[in-house]
Amino acid sequence: MRRDEHKLFYGVDRITILIYALLVIMGWLNIYAAVYNEAHQSIFDTSQKYGKQLIWIGGAIALATFILIIDANFYTVFAYFFYGFLLLACIAVPFLGREVKGSRSWFRFGDFGIQPAEFMKFATNLALAKFLSNENIEVENSSRRTRLSDLIKNYKNTIFAVAILGLPLVIIKLLQDETGLAIVFMAFIITLYREGLSINFLLFGLLSALLFVLSLVMDSKTLIISLSVISLLSFVFVRRTRKNVIIVSIILAAASGVVLGTNYVYEHLEPHQKTRIDVLLGRGTVDLKKEGYNVNQAKIAIGSGGFFGKGYLQGTQTKYDFVPEQDTDFIFCTVGEEWGFLGSSIVILLELTLILRVIFMAERQRSDFSRIYGYGVASVLFFHLAVNVGMTIGLMPVIGIPLPFFSYGGSSLWSFTILLFIFIKLDANRLLILK
Amino acid sequence: MSKNAQLADRKFIIGGFFILVALIYIFRLFYIQLVDDQYLKDARNNAFRHRTEYPVRGYIFDRKGKLLVMNAQSYDLWVTPNQVKDCDTIAMCEILEIDKKEFLKRMKKARQAPNSPRKESIFEKQLSPAVYAALQEKLYRFKGFDVQSRTVRKYPRPIAAHLLGYVGEVSKEKAAKDPYYREGDYIGVSGIEKSYEEALRGVKGVQIVMVDVNNKTKGRYMNGMYDTLAVPGKALFSSIDAEMQEYGEKLMHGKKGSIVAIEPSTGEILCLVSNPSYDPNLLVGGKLRAKNYAMLQMDTLNVPLFNRATQAMYPPGSIFKLIDALIGQKDGVLKTSTVYPCHSGYPPMGGKPKCHAHPACDLTHSIQQSCNSYYSYVFRSIVDQPAFPKFKDGYQHWRDAVMSFGPGTKLGYDIPYEKPGNVPSVKYYDKVFGTNGWRSNTIVSLGIGQAELTIVPIQMANVVSIIANHGYYYVPHVIKGVGTEKKLDTMYTRKHYAYVTDHQIYENVIDGMQLVVESGTARTSKIPDIVMCGKTGTAQNPHGKDHAVFVAFAPRENPKIAIACVVENSGFGGTYAAPIVSLMVEKYLKGKITRPDIEKRMMEVDIINNKNLIPTKHH
Incomplete structure (x- = not known):
């Protein structure tokens, strides 16, 4: 037994590794299909993306092995260090990195590039886990709040936690102008919820989003009148105490504020973000040759796949470049077209299984740090899955984030690998620690 | 720990939410992949081009087996407007003997419906051998232009013009009525060419080729499984001596x-x-035919077109x-x-x-x-x-x-x-x-x-x-x-x-x-x-x-x-x-x-x- 503890794979969750390997292999096959052309058939051709991806995969395996070798305590101890270091890198990259296709988020090394923002995810997750696992900290104290100072004191930890995830979000958005990379940090709210954040915050967020969408597709006057009617009707179910009346009034006022604010926010969005929202909601006239092109072509590629798909390397839409970004953010189109409903469902279910497995593993941790970190992993993976697949099938606005383990790209593959394997290591270590 | 136990139930809400989203996505996939077939049609429009293969028109023999009508190669100049780059317009105009205005007019026509900047359309029909030779030599300099061959009629003996008739472009009305023809196709206009059109023309073949987003040919769809071969026109054996x-x-x-x-x-x-x-060879070829036809029609004294x-x-x-x-x-x-x-x-x-x-x-x-x-x-x-x-x-x-x-x-x-x-x-x-x-x-x-x-x-x-x-x-x-x-x-x-x-x-x-x-x-x-x-x-x-x-x-x-x-x-x-x-x-x-x-x-x-x-x- 004692000797086993020193083995590399001691206690490592095999199911997770298996799903991870499956996704990476399937991802590579689809990158090969998306980039495939008759002229370059050698899979080791590093001038082609599938050749490069092989190198990235090799790197990922090395990274994973390295992570499993290192003592688990390393991640706990250096959590804040990683966070700080990468945050600095994120700040530095717009000034030191080379601009690639208008993007200021890359450090370039010859043909290869690294996006520090991708690695910010695991660092943030580590920092959040470290902060929240502190014995004395609880997200949202449930004790009675009577005075404003109490309120601030009780919510101080929540605010601090939100700051940990908000800082990279703001920096990446403002300095690098990478909405996709930035918005991912919102996923950690799910972790906060698991650790005690009131569901009201999530509901408020969801409701705001719903109202935002509604006020874009509906007339705002009609919407506010409808909301008022709903508020009045709510007293059928809620006792008309003074307190309840005030609460409902506040909710109604806030909702109306969101409705009225929507147009203001919408008008202040960047043009391409506006059109992405318009495309998603079918607002106004969408020109399928211009702003609607990506999403329409993506849907065409997936929709034409049928049940079994067109067969490997037989996809006409993806292979012949009708779908833009088909090897990175729109990789799911290749899956949909060539593997059909069967293949795309399997990919979604595999990703879902991995995420649920991670949740399951998180719940079996003795250490709060490991559990919180696990939820962070699940949240980030889920967020990527939902947004990435959602945009290709027209259920989400186009936000350029990759499909975990699937999309082409070294930074995203490595960052997901690090994110996941730190958790695998923490999980493998769970039996060795008391708490 | 007790606190954690209280919150642990939230895993069901989180897990349930994840599963719900995944199910919604799968249902959506089910809809667009299996229920709605519009995407499949759009995909075909995107990537498939139906290329017509023109059959060889049937020969006509006399009663003793001598050739009355045969075919000769003719060459058309085609253009794909959005592939035209840095075109030496002056050189092209010189070869085709047209002016710049005409050149621009034709380019405009090739861009507009029913043509399209992404699709090939005819720029000049039936090039003369001299023009063809000149073009062939310099074609590499004219990106987006392509010479394609077609067959035209040839009459080894300049006889029986009225009887044999001639082949010309199908009229708009006919093309609209008869699904076999598309504008620009050839059809027998008079004589035997008209009365035996169906036998002579054969059956057009269709090649389904796949193209990429730039309309570049990428090969045949399913290795040509759904292609149809052109059936050559039938030979006619005439009783004419x-x-x-x-x-x-x-x-x-x-x-x-x-x-x-x-x-x-x-x-x-x-x-x-x-x-x-008249010599039936006069009424062969687009430009030549139009010119000669007008000339023959204007001869009101002899009325040579009158049978x-x-x-x-x-x-x-x-x-x-x-x-x-x-x-x-x-x-x-x-x-x-x-x-x-x-x-x-x-x-x-x-x-x-x-x-x-x-x-x-x-x-x-x-x-x-x-x-x-x-x-x-x-x-x-x-x-x-x-x-x-x-x-x-x-x-x-x-x-x-x-x-x-x-x-x-x-x-x-x-x-x-x-x-x-x-x-x-x-x-x-x-x-x-x-x-x-x-x-x-x-x-x-x-x-x-x-x-x-x-x-x-x-x-x-x-x-x-x-x-x-x-x-x-x-x-x-x-x-x-x-x-x-x-x-x-x-x-x-x-x-x-x-x-x-x-x-x-x-x-x-x-x-x-x-x-x-x-x-x-x-x-x-x-x-x-x-x-x-x-x-x-x-x-x-x-x-x-x-x-x-x-x-x-x-x-x-x-x-x-x-x-x-x-x-x-x-x-x-x-x-x-x-x-x-x-x-x-x-x-x-x-x-x-x-x-x-x-x-x-x-x-x-x-x-x-x-x-x-x-x-x-x-x-």
Whole structure:
């Protein structure tokens, strides 16, 4: 037994590794299909993306092995260090990195590039886990709040936690102008919820989003009148105490504020973000040759796949470049077209299984740090899955984030690998620690 | 820990939410991949291009296997506008001999619907060999331009233009009506090319090629599993004898008119000459055809595009007497012994119609002498015969009998734009003269093939064919076999009977026809060793000199050829029409000419330009 503890794979969750390997292999096959052309058939051709991806995969395996070798305590101890270091890198990259296709988020090394923002995810997750696992900290104290100072004191930890995830979000958005990379940090709210954040915050967020969408597709006057009617009707179910009346009034006022604010926010969005929202909601006239092109072509590629798909390397839409970004953010189109409903469902279910497995593993941790970190992993993976697949099938606005383990790209593959394997290591270590 | 235990239930909410989202996505996938098929259609529109493969048009052979029509390669210049980059417009314009304005106009056209910047469209059709050579050399410099080959018609012998017809671009109306054609496709416009279009054209093939987003070809869809091969057009085996046709056209040189020869035993048309004619090679190729067509159309003096053999309607003149003689005998109002007086004209009408001086004659000699008076009697005896108390019924009977020989009807042969000729109806005369304003004597000149009666040269030949066959004909046709199996429509193998079918009645008339050539109005056209039976005619022409007509068949026993010839504005039939026919018959039956002097004369006479070498005789 004692000797086993020193083995590399001691206690490592095999199911997770298996799903991870499956996704990476399937991802590579689809990158090969998306980039495939008759002229370059050698899979080791590093001038082609599938050749490069092989190198990235090799790197990922090395990274994973390295992570499993290192003592688990390393991640706990250096959590804040990683966070700080990468945050600095994120700040530095717009000034030191080379601009690639208008993007200021890359450090370039010859043909290869690294996006520090991708690695910010695991660092943030580590920092959040470290902060929240502190014995004395609880997200949202449930004790009675009577005075404003109490309120601030009780919510101080929540605010601090939100700051940990908000800082990279703001920096990446403002300095690098990478909405996709930035918005991912919102996923950690799910972790906060698991650790005690009131569901009201999530509901408020969801409701705001719903109202935002509604006020874009509906007339705002009609919407506010409808909301008022709903508020009045709510007293059928809620006792008309003074307190309840005030609460409902506040909710109604806030909702109306969101409705009225929507147009203001919408008008202040960047043009391409506006059109992405318009495309998603079918607002106004969408020109399928211009702003609607990506999403329409993506849907065409997936929709034409049928049940079994067109067969490997037989996809006409993806292979012949009708779908833009088909090897990175729109990789799911290749899956949909060539593997059909069967293949795309399997990919979604595999990703879902991995995420649920991670949740399951998180719940079996003795250490709060490991559990919180696990939820962070699940949240980030889920967020990527939902947004990435959602945009290709027209259920989400186009936000350029990759499909975990699937999309082409070294930074995203490595960052997901690090994110996941730190958790695998923490999980493998769970039996060795008391708490 | 207790705190954690309290919150641990949230894992179900989180997990449930994740599962819910995944299920919504799978349901959405189910919808767009399996329920809504619009995406599949869009995908095909995106990546598939249906490329037409044009079949090779069928060849046409003459009755001896000589090529009449074949194909030659022609080259079109195509352009894909959005692939055109840094085009040296000036160089291109120089090669194509167009100006910059025209160049820009064409580029604009190639961009606009139904063309598209992403699709190929024709920039210049049928490049001349010189332009093709110049372009081919420099094509690499013109990105987005491409030369593609197509086949066009080629005529190894410049003969039979009217008969063969030509191939041109399909009209917009036709393309809209017939799903086979698309604008820009070729179609037979006239002649055999038109009537046998479906056999000749073959079947277009379709290649489904896949293209990428830049419209670059990426190969065949499913390795060509759903492609259809072009089926080449069928060869046509014509009954035309190229040598005869060529010879006939030579003989008709300098004359307006036509020669039609038919093999009586089959109805096969041996030659169909219409002059003035043109070299069919003139009407090949887009630009060239348009130019030449306009030129031919503008020649209003010679009207070279007019097919006289099937469309020119002439009064038949004296050849019509043969039909009268047959009907009269059949109705029992005329016997071989019947003799009618002639005093240089028809006595009951005060000498009208007029006739030339000759002794009174019986049936045989009335044909030999072509007596106008005799056939005025015959015509009236048919119309006024006792079997029909009302003369109008008699006239109707005569008209029906005449039409059973072809005049006034469409024979249904395989050359388009058939003209029926005219045999006036009772109704017509009622209208002209009033219901009670006419009698048989009013219209007596019908009996000698004059007045409103008109007939087309091919019908003349068919009438002689009926006589040679003693009472029946096959629908004349120029194609005797389609495709390698040489199929022939059964409508050409069915006998059509004329009103008169009695052998002896024909023999009586043929006796007279033999005398016409031996010692009658066409005695100068006697062919050594061949018994030819014929009849001269003069078709009245109110606009100028009369048209000469001669019809004949030969040999008398087992006839091989029935032939009609019209030479416009040449007066009496024996002068030109009969010698030309005799030369044609001799050429056909013997394969050589034994009377070179006549041949030389006939070829040299240029009536159109008034170079008449023979003094006109009047009979």
